[in-house]
Amino acid sequence: xxxxxxxxxxxxxxxxxxxxxxxxxxxxxxxxxxxxxxxxxxxxxxxxxxxxxxxxxxxxxxxxxxxxxxxxxxxxxxxxxxxxxxxxxxxxxxxxxxxxxxxxxxxxxxxxxxxxxxxxxxxxxxxxxxxxxxxxxxxxxxxx
Numbered sequence: 001x002x003x004x005x006x007x008x009x010x011x012x013x014x015x016x017x018x019x020x021x022x023x024x025x026x027x028x029x030x031x032x033x034x035x036x037x038x039x040x041x042x043x044x045x046x047x048x049x050x051x052x053x054x055x056x057x058x059x060x061x062x063x064x065x066x067x068x069x070x071x072x073x074x075x076x077x078x079x080x081x082x083x084x085x086x087x088x089x090x091x092x093x094x095x096x097x098x099x100x101x102x103x104x105x106x107x108x109x110x111x112x113x114x115x116x117x118x119x120x121x122x123x124x125x126x127x128x129x130x131x132x133x134x135x136x137x138x139x140x141x142x143x144x
Contacts, residue, residue: 022046050087054097058083060124061101068118069111076115077105097128 013034016022021042025032034049036042047055062079069076079101086096103115119125127133 050085054083054085056124057097057099057122057128060122061099061119064122065101065103065115065119069115072114074111074115075105075107076103076111079103 012026013023016024016033021036021040022045023034025034032052033046034052035044035046036048038044042048058081062081065076065079068074081102082100084098084100086098089095101116101119103112107115
């Protein structure tokens with residue numbers, strides 16, 4: 001599977017304009033933006049944090065399938081994922097993500113079955129469902 005290192009990943013985030021919601025994030029050489037929906041006081045100029053959380057799962061499943069297919073010489077040409085969020089019960093500790101996956105290419109039923117099995121074990125899926133995640137928050141510069 002895809003692997004990540006220990007403490008070698010840093011994401012920096014800062015407010016774009018004082019007294020507004022939009023944020024600029026820097027991940028390695030990449031620049032991303034985040035905002036909140038207009039209904040929450042933002043401008044909806046970029047995906048929100050929940051969108052990025054859900055998108056991480058969609059991307060991980062697609063990338064894991066592609067990685068596995070290449071490693072196993074499976075003729076996978078393209079992957080599509082769709083994540084549907086049901087966050088109605090989030091405040092009660094229940095956040096439901098329904099994931100649909102489509103594999104494209106001249107695949108046998110056996111190859112498709114293997115791909116479906118492997119995407120069910122992608123690192124982000126496992127992180128979201130089986131890993132204790134510890135978040136430590138402190139003033140910038142202290143403990144970092």
